[in-house]
Amino acid sequence: MKTATENNILTIFLAGRIDTNNAAQTESKIFAAVDNANGADIIIDAEKLEYISSAGLRVLMKLRKSIDKPLPVINVSRDVYDIFETTGFTELLDVKRALREISVDGCEFIGAGAYGKVYRIDPETIAKIYRLEVSLAFVERERNVSQKAFLLGVPTAISYDVVKCDDSYGVVYELVDAQTVGNAIKNDRERVSELAGRCAGLLKKLHSIEVPADSELPSRKQNLFDWLNSISEFLTSEENEKIRTFIADIPDRRGFLHGDFHAKNIMLQNNEFVLIDIGDAAYGHPIFDIATQILAYVLFPSNTTRTREQIEGYLGFNADDVGKYWAAFCCTYFGITPEKIGEITQKYLAYGMLLMAFHSVLVTGSDKDALKPRVDAIVRGKLIPAIDTAQPLDF
Numbered sequence: 001m002k003t004a005t006e007n008n009i010l011t012i013f014l015a016g017r018i019d020t021n022n023a024a025q026t027e028s029k030i031f032a033a034v035d036n037a038n039g040a041d042i043i044i045d046a047e048k049l050e051y052i053s054s055a056g057l058r059v060l061m062k063l064r065k066s067i068d069k070p071l072p073v074i075n076v077s078r079d080v081y082d083i084f085e086t087t088g089f090t091e092l093l094d095v096k097r098a099l100r101e102i103s104v105d106g107c108e109f110i111g112a113g114a115y116g117k118v119y120r121i122d123p124e125t126i127a128k129i130y131r132l133e134v135s136l137a138f139v140e141r142e143r144n145v146s147q148k149a150f151l152l153g154v155p156t157a158i159s160y161d162v163v164k165c166d167d168s169y170g171v172v173y174e175l176v177d178a179q180t181v182g183n184a185i186k187n188d189r190e191r192v193s194e195l196a197g198r199c200a201g202l203l204k205k206l207h208s209i210e211v212p213a214d215s216e217l218p219s220r221k222q223n224l225f226d227w228l229n230s231i232s233e234f235l236t237s238e239e240n241e242k243i244r245t246f247i248a249d250i251p252d253r254r255g256f257l258h259g260d261f262h263a264k265n266i267m268l269q270n271n272e273f274v275l276i277d278i279g280d281a282a283y284g285h286p287i288f289d290i291a292t293q294i295l296a297y298v299l300f301p302s303n304t305t306r307t308r309e310q311i312e313g314y315l316g317f318n319a320d321d322v323g324k325y326w327a328a329f330c331c332t333y334f335g336i337t338p339e340k341i342g343e344i345t346q347k348y349l350a351y352g353m354l355l356m357a358f359h360s361v362l363v364t365g366s367d368k369d370a371l372k373p374r375v376d377a378i379v380r381g382k383l384i385p386a387i388d389t390a391q392p393l394d395f
Contacts, residue, residue: 018056142279182316294352
């Protein structure tokens with residue numbers, strides 16, 4: 001039995017078969033390694049484990065009780081996982097299946113988003129491959145959120161397994177003959193207004209879905225309060241209170257929110273919309289999703305520091321079409337005439353600034369040296385002045 005210790009984590013590698021013939025010997029070796037680990041966290045790596053009997057399972061249970069904290073068992077093959085699941089040990093231990101490994105070499109590139117790239121794997125499936133720095137926990141959470149949203153009636157792509165692709169993680173989805181809405185617009189610019197209007201209709205339908213109280217989806221309003229708390233040290237008490245009141249005054253709702261609704265996160269399959277990027281889903285007032293639209297189609301394209309290529313890469317379609325897209329979206333979602341578009345945009349601009357500040361701070365994480373200038377430029381320089389001119393919500 002091999003072991004390895006790194007960063008105060010003892011990894012115990014199980015191999016072959018563990019049954020009544022060798023369970024006692026395995027137990028002795030495991031506990032000897034744990035005794036020498038000086039309190040390190042324990043992980044069981046079962047990549048080479050072919051079979052484990054009830055005798056072997058009792059050894060792991062004894063270990064779990066002795067360390068009195070979660071015991072991860074990783075890289076478990078499908079056959080061995082079935083044993084853990086059948087015996088109920090998936091409820092007692094943190095058992096993780098071995099990830100299937102795939103390659104996207106030579107695969108059709110479909111599009112890119114904030115977290116990764118999407119490829120066509122075969123005629124029936126696509127894979128979203130996340131950036132190298134995106135953790136497995138984040139990827140699994142997005143896949144789980146997608147599954148929960150599907151059960152609520154959200155038109156999400158059916159997700160299969162979490163996979164490895166080189167050193168990155170990904171999720172495989174079933175999508176036959178699909179392309180992003182952004183690509184559909186780029187390939188046929190005559191469809192801008194049609195597809196933007198349909199996107200608005202889809203978003204309005206999503207907002208009509210009531211998220212039950214026992215759902216694991218987060219409150220977007222609470223997300224924003226948490227965000228404000230994370231940057232409060234960079235703001236005066238008056239600035240903190242102004243932003244806090246602005247957020248608090250947004251009416252409480254339990255409608256479904258996509259969280260990152262734009263033309264590169266919506267797939268067009270057989271002329272029907274399917275969502276593939278739903279890791280930011282939450283519940284709350286529709287203004288939070290409208291704010292992401294303002295951020296995507298008003299604030300970002302108007303940023304004069306961005307090149308045309310950057311803007312089109314973000315939008316997923318021709319920068320010259322963004323005005324037409326936003327106009328058709330507004331007219332459909334709010335049921336207004338084109339003459340009212342400017343008024344609607346200005347009316348809700350402060351909420352777009354709120355989401356811009358929220359996402360800008362998240363990008364910098366806990367790096368305070370990088371965080372303070374962003375707070376000064378975006379929160380203090382843009383959001384707070386916008387709040388002073390904000391109008392109450394009327395929908």
